[in-house]
Amino acid sequence: MSQFKKLLIEPLRKANPITVLVLGICSCLAVTAQLKPALVMGASVTVVTALSNLIISLLRKGIPARIRIIVQLVVVATLVILVDQFLKAFVYDVSKQLSVFVGLIITNCIVMGRLEAFAMSHKPWESFLDGLGNGLGYSLILVIVAFSRELFGSGTLFGYQVVPQSFYEAGYQNNGLMILPPMALVVVGVIIWINNSKTESK
């Protein structure tokens, strides 16, 4: 039991795909200007990593080693298209905002990384949990980054005005740099900095 729990918990902080393995940075910079797309993106990646890990783990004994990347890509691509169609059907506006980045989950290093490093050599249930944990770890960082970027960059959360009007009248201004991708990199850097300094002292 505790072993399964570890698979789920560890990628949240100790082996976080973004802050520790530094994978999936590209989409992290692109979709985090607002909280809503970031949340949807995180959920999509979580679904894809969890299910592709499960499927590849079930197939792992039948996949010839020399063409395994092709097989993995077929599975991931199928899942990504399913997710994309689902988003288009039910949350069309968000899907439009995310544009190519849903399709680009196929090339997300976290997905391929977990398949290669974990699913090819572990049992289905463990692989599923590992995929789920890594997806959640990715989502966690995305939500933290998007939260600070939307709050300081636009003064809103999920599109609702959070910073009161009286602040603006007193001279407060939204930070335009927060909307730009470079600041997402700085925010991720700060999260990594805090994370590292905490784990080092332990």
Place this chain on the structure above:
Amino acid sequence: MKEKQNNLRQSLRDFFIASEDEQNGGVKERISGLRRYVSKIKPNFVEGGRFAWLQSTFEAFESFLFVPDTTTKQGCQIRDAVDLKRTMITVVIALMPALLFGIWNIGYQHYLALAETVSFWYMIGFGLAKALPVIVVSYVTGLAIEFTFAQIRHHQVNEGFLVTGMLIPMVLPPDIPLWMVAVATAFAVIIGKEAFGGTGMNLVNPALLARAFLFFAYPSVMSGDKVWIADQPDAFTGATPLGILANGGTELPSAWTMVWGGIPGSMGETSVIAIALGATLLLITGIANWRIVLSVFAGGIGIGLVFNAIGATPYMQLPFYYHLIMGGFAFGAIFMATDPVTAPQTNTGKWIYGLLIGIFAVLLRVLNSAYAEGMMLAILLMNCFAPLIDHCVIAKNIRMRQKRAVVTSKASAK
């Protein structure tokens, strides 16, 4: 515990008694009294003392008050009399003419815009009321962060911020909101400096980083024609020469006005003469590298002449020397580009670095009207490339020497 308390009480008493002595004893007594007091309370701040967590702060104040008496204990080391503290204070002194002129100019521009004639001291007073709060906020924020980080890391507090804290206000418009100064200073010190390991480790110039941060984060207070004159009347346009040019205008102040500095602009950048005074001090003492200063100006003049030769737009037809006296070109060349930490270390590298700064600054101004002031971005860009320039220069030198070494060994084999 009790004993330490007594100790502290005793030292406080000593201090006051010493100051009483001083009334008839003179300066020497007072200094020795303060010295005695500082030495007395020192045990509280060293390892194991009650305030050991404040060690860095204590050391900072001690070395601020007295020349450190520590000597090198082992190894072979050479110490220059011009230490970090003296370097920094020289730069601050060199900044003074530009700062004082800037303070006067804030008042001058304000009353010029109001079309009022007031005395010299009124202008200084108004300028002080605008500039001093910005300087105080910049220093307090920056030093608070520096002290905190030094404390956490058990480092000594370094003097690096003395210059940065003075540079930040001087590259900002006079009407900048104070909370923005605090945010930008905090960003520059934490992300630009402490993240890289503190004084001497930063990749880009922290003062320019603070300005770039404000420029991109709050463009409404950093650009346009409404921010460069303090408390500007609405009907008045106070565009800087660069702003006029970026908007396609050609009616500039006369070249002489731009040289002495009676134009709107950032607090410290307008007067080329005041900057030249500071530059003289820095170049004579060798704190600013003459190669960088010379090559920045050479780069600017060179690209200016090229644009003059092309002459496709009114901006390109502008006499080349205008670029050197407008905006922050002179200020950046003297005080920003020469920052020894962020500039290349090799002499060849310094020439390349300076030339490219001059070229990029004028290139940005003329070809990209979205960024009226190219100097800031040019220096930041070249800061990032400085380590690469150094690497290439050193690698080339190694290759050259290797070639020579092979040839001579062959010759001797014959």
